[in-house]
Amino acid sequence: MQTVKMVVTGPFSAGKTEFIRSVSEIDVVSTERKISSASEKSVKEATTVAMDFGRITVDEDLVLYLFGTPGQRRFDFMWEILSEGMLGFIVMVDSTRPETFREARSILETFHAYAPTPYVVSANKQDMKEAWDIEDMRHVLRLDSKVKLVSCVATDRDSVKAILLELLYSILSEMENGEK
Amino acid sequence: MALSGNLRDFTITQLLNLINLANKTGTLVVEGPSQTAKVAFRDGKLAYAQIDQEDSSLASVLHKAKKLSSGQYKSIQQDAAHISDKELGLLLINAGYLSKEDILTNLQQHFTDIIQRLFTWVEGFFHFDNDSLPPDDRISVRLDLENLIIDGSRQMREWEQLQDEIPSLDMALKFTDRPGANLRNVNLSVEEWRVVSYINPRNTIRQIARATKRNDLEIRRIVYGLLQAGLVETTRREGASTSAPTVRVFPTEDKEKQKSLVNRLIDRIRSL
Ligand SMILES: Nc1nc2c(ncn2[C@@H]2O[C@H](COP(=O)(O)OP(=O)(O)OP(=O)(O)O)[C@@H](O)[C@H]2O)c(=O)[nH]1
Numbered sequence: 001m002q003t004v005k006m007v008v009t010g011p012f013s014a015g016k017t018e019f020i021r022s023v024s025e026i027d028v029v030s031t032e033r034k035i036s037s038a039s040e041k042s043v044k045e046a047t048t049v050a051m052d053f054g055r056i057t058v059d060e061d062l063v064l065y066l067f068g069t070p071g072q073r074r075f076d077f078m079w080e081i082l083s084e085g086m087l088g089f090i091v092m093v094d095s096t097r098p099e100t101f102r103e104a105r106s107i108l109e110t111f112h113a114y115a116p117t118p119y120v121v122s123a124n125k126q127d128m129k130e131a132w133d134i135e136d137m138r139h140v141l142r143l144d145s146k147v148k149l150v151s152c153v154a155t156d157r158d159s160v161k162a163i164l165l166e167l168l169y170s171i172l173s174e175m176e177n178g179e180k
Numbered sequence: 181m182a183l184s185g186n187l188r189d190f191t192i193t194q195l196l197n198l199i200n201l202a203n204k205t206g207t208l209v210v211e212g213p214s215q216t217a218k219v220a221f222r223d224g225k226l227a228y229a230q231i232d233q234e235d236s237s238l239a240s241v242l243h244k245a246k247k248l249s250s251g252q253y254k255s256i257q258q259d260a261a262h263i264s265d266k267e268l269g270l271l272l273i274n275a276g277y278l279s280k281e282d283i284l285t286n287l288q289q290h291f292t293d294i295i296q297r298l299f300t301w302v303e304g305f306f307h308f309d310n311d312s313l314p315p316d317d318r319i320s321v322r323l324d325l326e327n328l329i330i331d332g333s334r335q336m337r338e339w340e341q342l343q344d345e346i347p348s349l350d351m352a353l354k355f356t357d358r359p360g361a362n363l364r365n366v367n368l369s370v371e372e373w374r375v376v377s378y379i380n381p382r383n384t385i386r387q388i389a390r391a392t393k394r395n396d397l398e399i400r401r402i403v404y405g406l407l408q409a410g411l412v413e414t415t416r417r418e419g420a421s422t423s424a425p426t427v428r429v430f431p432t433e434d435k436e437k438q439k440s441l442v443n444r445l446i447d448r449i450r451s452l
C-alpha cells in the first residue's frame with residue numbers, strides 16, 4: 001500500500017477540520033477539546049489539539065491522507081512534524097476575520113520554509129456575507145498573482161474538491177516544469 | 181541571589197521595571213553578541229550608561245550633539261585629555277559656554293539613546309552588580325525610568341509583530357518584478373541601501389544581517405519596510421543543498437510513476 005499526504009493549515013477556527021471532514025471517507029480522527037479560554041470560546045466551542053486526520057482511498061494500492069494542523073499557537077511544535085514529506089499544503093483563511101490574515105501569512109511562510117512544495121490559499125467561509133473579496137484578501141495577504149487564492153466554503157464538498165484539484169494541478173505542473 | 185540571566189527569558193524592559201519598582205542601586209551589565217553595555221542606577225533612577233566599545237566622554241557626547249565643533253573637540257582631546265568630565269563640565273559652565281542644564285540634558289539624551297539601543301538587543305546575558313556605581317569622575321543624571329519602560333514595551337510589541345511578519349530569517353529576498361515598483365523612486369536610508377545591495381536569492385536574511393552588522397530586530401524592521409513598499413518579496417534560498425528534504429514525498433523515485441500517481445489522485449478526487 002502506498003501513501004501520500006497533504007497538510008491543511010491556517011489560523012484558529014479557519015475551517016481546517018470542516019474542510020477535511022467534507023471529503024474524508026472516515027470520520028475525521030480529530031483531537032478536539034472543549035475550549036476553556038473565554039476569548040477563544042466566543043469564536044467557537046471546540047478546537048483541534050495536536051491534529052486532524054482524514055483519508056481518501058484512491059485505489060487498491062494508493063491512499064491520500066489529509067492532516068489538519070492544530071489552530072492554537074501553543075501546538076506549533078506539531079507543524080514541522082506534520083509537514084514532513086507532504087505533497088503540498090493548503091492554507092485556510094477565514095475570509096470573515098481580517099484580524100487573522102497576518103497570522104495566516106505568517107503560517108504560510110513558515111510552512112513554505114519547511115518544504116518548497118506547491119500550495120493553495122483557500123479563502124474560506126465565502127458563503128457568509130461578512131466575507132472579504134478575494135482580491136482584497138490577495139493584497140492584504142501579500143500574495144502575488146501567481147499564487148493560487150481560491151474561494152472556498154469548507155462545508156461544501158464540491159468547493160473542497162475544487163481546492164484539492166487546484167493543488168494537484170500545481171503539483172503536476174511543477175513536476176512537468178522540473179523536467180524541462 | 182544575584183540578578184542575572186539570559187535576555188531571551190528576561191527583556192531589558194522587564195529589567196528596568198524591576199529596577200524601578202525595587203528602587204535598586206547598582207550597575208546592570210548587558211553582554212550582547214558584539215558589545216557590552218553598562219547602565220548604572222541610583223535609587224531606581226537612571227544615573228549613567230555606556231557601551232564599552234564606544235567613546236562616552238563628555239566631550240564626545242557634546243560633539244555628537246553639535247554643542248562642540250570638530251575643532252573644539254579635537255583640541256580638547258589633545259590638550260585636555262587628562263581633565264575629567266566633571267572638570268570639563270565646570271570649565272564650560274564657568275566660561276559661560278554652556279549651562280549646567282545644557283550639559284545634563286545632553287547627557288540624558290545620550291544615556292536614553294543607549295537604552296533605546298539596548299531594547300533592540302534580544303540575545304545576550306545580563307547581571308546586576310549591586311556594589312558598582314559610575315566612575316567618580318563622570319557626571320551622572322537622575323532620570324525616572326517610567327518613560328523608558330513605556331518606550332520599551334512599545335518596541336517589544338513591535339518586535340512581536342515583526343516576528344509574525346517575518347517568522348524566519350532563513351528565507352532569502354528577491355526584487356519583485358511588479359511593474360511600477362522602482363527602487364529609484366523611493367527614499368531609502370543609508371542602512372536600507374546597504375541591505376538592498378545584498379538582496380539576492382542566494383543570501384538569506386540572516387546572512388544579510390551579518391554582512392550589514394544589523395541585529396535581528398533591526399534587519400526585520402528594514403526588510404519589513406521593503407516588503408511593505410512592495411519592492412522585495414521573500415523567497416526560498418537558492419542553491420542551498422542543506423535544506424534538501426530528507427523525508428520522501430512520493431513512494432517511488434521514478435518520475436513517470438510519480439506523475440501517474442498524481443493523475444490517479446486527480447481522477448479520484450474528481451469522482452468524489
Ligand atoms: N459558514 C461557514 N462556516 C464554516 C465554514 N467552514 C467552517 N465553518 C465553521 O467555522 C467554525 C470553525 O471551523 P473548524 O473546522 O472547527 O475550524 P478549525 O480550523 O479546525 O479550527 P481549530 O481546529 O480550532 O483551529 C465551525 O463552526 C465551522 O462549522 C464555511 O465555509 N462556511
Ligand SMILES: [Mg+2]
Nearest residue numbers: 016017047048
Ligand atoms: Mg480544527
